[in-house]
Amino acid sequence: MEKFIGPAIVIDCSEIKEISLDFLKMKEDEIKNVDFVLFYSGWQHKWNTERYFDEFPTLTTEAVEWLAKLNLKALGFDSISVDKMTAELLPNHKVLLKKEILIxxxxxxxxxxxxxKFELNCIPLKIEKSDGSPVRAFARVEI
Structure with a gap:
């Protein structure tokens, strides 16, 4: 269970088209003190529309490789993927999953x-021989 619970932050990337290493370095101290980094792009507001599949902010190769070197449990997104919809080989998925960083x-x-400041709980269903699962994700905010 400890893989699915821990301190987290949300990084607002709603005003940018790609999440670069330079952008992340501005939040480096915060990122290095959490288990989960979540990215808010505003894409949740496009849910159930065709625009949900448009080009949403994604991590650059340099940014995902830097994050993969950290001791993170997972990265979270309010969009459909950590990779661009046009990325057939899913490079960001491969980098993160190789390091056992959940998406x-x-x-x-x-x-x-x-x-x-909050604790994220993202509890998956126990599905045998599966490479993914829906999760119940909730935050416990420090008061």
Missing amino acids: IENMTNLDKLISK
């Missing part, structure tokens, strides 16, 4: 957690 996609309400 949480299609999250919602991340905007309510920007600048807050």
